[in-house]
Amino acid sequence: MKGIGASPGIEKGKVFVIKDWQPMLANNKTENTNAEISRLERALNKSTTELDNIFTKVKREIGDKEAAIFEAHIMIIEDPELIRQVKIKINEEKMSAEYALKTVRDIYLEMFKNMDNAYMRERAADIKDVTDRIIRNLTGMEKKDLLVIEEKAVIAAKDLSPSDTVQMDKEKIIGILTDDGGAASHVAIMARTLEIPAVVGLGNITEQLRTGDEILMDGDEGHVFIKPDKDIIKEYMKKRKMLRTLKTMYADLKGRESRTKDGYKVELSANIGTPEELPAVLRNDGEGIGLFRTEFLYMNRDRLPSEEEQFKVYKETAQKMEGKPVVIRTLDIGGDKALSYMPMPDEMNPFLGYRAIRLCLDRPDFFKSQLRALLRAGAYGNIKIMFPMISCIEELRKAKALLNEIKEDLNQRSQVFNPDMEVGMMIEVPAAAILSDVFAKEVDFFSIGTNDLIQYITAVDRGNKDIAHLYTQFHPALLRLIKQVIDNGHREGIWVGMCGEAAGDPRLIPILIGMGLDEFSMSPGTILKARWILSNLSKKEMEKKVENVLRYASAEEVCEALSFDTGVI
Numbered sequence: 001m002k003g004i005g006a007s008p009g010i011e012k013g014k015v016f017v018i019k020d021w022q023p024m025l026a027n028n029k030t031e032n033t034n035a036e037i038s039r040l041e042r043a044l045n046k047s048t049t050e051l052d053n054i055f056t057k058v059k060r061e062i063g064d065k066e067a068a069i070f071e072a073h074i075m076i077i078e079d080p081e082l083i084r085q086v087k088i089k090i091n092e093e094k095m096s097a098e099y100a101l102k103t104v105r106d107i108y109l110e111m112f113k114n115m116d117n118a119y120m121r122e123r124a125a126d127i128k129d130v131t132d133r134i135i136r137n138l139t140g141m142e143k144k145d146l147l148v149i150e151e152k153a154v155i156a157a158k159d160l161s162p163s164d165t166v167q168m169d170k171e172k173i174i175g176i177l178t179d180d181g182g183a184a185s186h187v188a189i190m191a192r193t194l195e196i197p198a199v200v201g202l203g204n205i206t207e208q209l210r211t212g213d214e215i216l217m218d219g220d221e222g223h224v225f226i227k228p229d230k231d232i233i234k235e236y237m238k239k240r241k242m243l244r245t246l247k248t249m250y251a252d253l254k255g256r257e258s259r260t261k262d263g264y265k266v267e268l269s270a271n272i273g274t275p276e277e278l279p280a281v282l283r284n285d286g287e288g289i290g291l292f293r294t295e296f297l298y299m300n301r302d303r304l305p306s307e308e309e310q311f312k313v314y315k316e317t318a319q320k321m322e323g324k325p326v327v328i329r330t331l332d333i334g335g336d337k338a339l340s341y342m343p344m345p346d347e348m349n350p351f352l353g354y355r356a357i358r359l360c361l362d363r364p365d366f367f368k369s370q371l372r373a374l375l376r377a378g379a380y381g382n383i384k385i386m387f388p389m390i391s392c393i394e395e396l397r398k399a400k401a402l403l404n405e406i407k408e409d410l411n412q413r414s415q416v417f418n419p420d421m422e423v424g425m426m427i428e429v430p431a432a433a434i435l436s437d438v439f440a441k442e443v444d445f446f447s448i449g450t451n452d453l454i455q456y457i458t459a460v461d462r463g464n465k466d467i468a469h470l471y472t473q474f475h476p477a478l479l480r481l482i483k484q485v486i487d488n489g490h491r492e493g494i495w496v497g498m499c500g501e502a503a504g505d506p507r508l509i510p511i512l513i514g515m516g517l518d519e520f521s522m523s524p525g526t527i528l529k530a531r532w533i534l535s536n537l538s539k540k541e542m543e544k545k546v547e548n549v550l551r552y553a554s555a556e557e558v559c560e561a562l563s564f565d566t567g568v569i
C-alpha cells in the first residue's frame with residue numbers, strides 16, 4: 001500500500017491494530033439535573049488535572065511544541081461556550097452529563113468535518129480527543145491502553161490523537177501507520193520528533209490488518225507491505241542496512257568544516273518553517289539557517305501575529321543559532337499558501353498573482369510590523385532579511401525604503417535594533433535572474449529559489465502531477481541561468497546561496513560547487529550527507545565539468561552526466 005511517508009526509516013515487525021474508541025451512550029433521561037451538573041464539573045476538573053500532568057511530562061521529556069497541544073486541550077475544557085451548551089442540554093433536555101457532552105461535541109465535529117481546511121480538521125481531532133477524555137472520566141470506561149502492548153510492534157490506527165501518541169510506550173513502538181493524517185498532522189510531527197518511522201494517510205489500512213500480522217514499512221517512501229514475501233524483505237533489509245551505514249559515515253563529519261578536497265569552503269545551512277525545527281538543525285550541524293519560511297508563523301491561527309510575537313520567535317531563533325547566520329524571509333503568502341483570516345482574491349493563476357512581496361507592499365500595515373520585529377530581533381544575533389518573489393527593481397527599492405523608514409522610527413524611539421542588517425533577495429523569478437547584474441548592486445546577497453524558478457522558467461506548475469515529468473532541476477536553461485546569477489553576484493562582490501530543493505540534491509551539489517555557489521540551504525537531515533559529498537569533490541574538476549554540462553541540450557543528458565559524480569544517491 002502507498003501512503004504519505006511522514007517520518008523516515010524502514011521497519012519490519014508485527015502490527016498492533018488500535019480500533020477507534022467510540023463510547024456507546026444511551027439517552028437515559030435524568031430528573032436530577034443538579035447532580036448531573038456536579039458530575040460534569042468533577043469530570044472537567046479531573047480531566048484538567050490529567051492534562052496538566054501530561055503537559056508537564058511532555059514539556060520535560062519531548063518538547064515545547066508537543067506540550068502546547070495539551071495546553072490547547074485545557075483551553076477547550078475551559079471554553080465557556082462549549083460547557084454552556086452542554087449545561088443547556090442537561091437542564092432543558094434532561095440529558096445525562098455524558099450524553100449531553102457527546103451531543104454537543106458531535107455538532108462541533110460535524111461542523112469542522114465539512115471545512116475545507118486542514119487546520120480546522122486538526123482542531124476537530126483535538127475536540128474529539130478532549131471530549132473522549134471527559135466522557136471516560138464521567139463513565140469510568142477505559143480506552144484500550146497503548147501501554148498494554150507487550151512486545152515491540154508497529155501500531156496501526158485510524159488516527160492517533162496527541163494524547164495517544166504521548167502516552168505510547170516508545171520502547172515498544174517501532175513504527176506508526178494511520179488511515180488518516182497528512183505530513184503536517186500532529187501524529188506526523190510527533191513521530192518525526194520521536195524518530196519513529198511513520199506512514200500516514202493510508203486510507204483503510206486498519207481494516208486490512210489484524211493484530212499480529214507481519215508488515216514491512218518504509219517511512220521515506222510511504223510504502224507498506226502486508227505479509228511481505230522473502231524477496232521484498234531481502235531488498236528492504238539491504239536498503240535499511242545501507243542507509244544505516246551511510247548515516248554513521250555522514251555523522252562522522254559532525255563538527256568538521258564543509259570543504260572540497262581541494263580546500264574550497266562553502267556554508268551548509270538549513271531550511272526551516274518553525275523554531276521547533278531548530279533542534280534538528282543543531283543535531284545535524286547546520287552552519288546557519290539559509291531560509292526561515294515565516295509564513296508558517298502566520299498559518300494555523302485565526303489572526304495576524306503581533307510584532308511582539310514575531311520579535312520573540314526571531315530573537316529566540318537567532319539566539320539559539322549562537323551568532324551563525326539566520327536568513328529570515330519576509331512573508332511569502334499567496335500562490336499555494338493561504339491564510340484563513342485573510343481573504344484572497346479569486347485568481348486564474350495564483351502563482352502569478354497577488355502574492356509574497358506584491359501583497360506585502362500593498363499591505364504595508366502588517367508588512368511593517370514584520371520588518372520592525374526583524375530589525376529589533378537582529379540586535380540579538382546574526383539575522384539577515386530576505387525578500388521573496390522580487391520581479392522588478394521598484395519592488396526591491398520600495399521594500400528597502402520601508403525598511404529605512406522603520407529604522408528611522410526605531411531610532412527616534414531609541415529602541416534597540418540592528419541598523420546594519422544584511423538585506424538580500426530571492427532569485428526565483430526569471431526577470432530577476434536575467435537582471436541579476438543590476439540587482440546585485442542593491443543587495444547584500446542572493447538566494448536562488450529553484451522551486452519557483454523552475455516553474456517560471458519552464459512554465460510548468462510545480463504542483464501539477466500531470467506535467468510533473470516536465471518539472472526538472474536538470475533543465476539546461478535553469479543551469480545556465482544559475483551560473484549567470486552566481487557570476488553576476490560575484491562580480492559585484494556579494495555572496496550567492498540557494499535555498500530551493502535543488503541545493504540538497506546529491507546530483508547537483510557537484511555542479512553547483514563547480515559554478516562557485518557560496519551557500520547551500522536544505523532540509524536539516526541532508527546537511528551531513530551534503531558535507532560528505534563535497535568533501536570527496538575537487539572544485540577544479542567540477543569547474544571543467546560545468547563547461548561541458550552547460551552545452552547539453554536536454555535535462556536527460558544533464559541528469560545522466562551528473563549521476564556519476566557522487567557515488568551516493
Ligand code: PEP
Pocket residue numbers: 291293332428448449450451452453499500501
Ligand atoms: C523556492 O521557491 O525555491 C523557495 C525556496 O521558496 P518556496 O518553496 O517557499 O516557494
Ligand code: MG
Pocket residue numbers: 388428449451452
Ligand atoms: Mg518560492
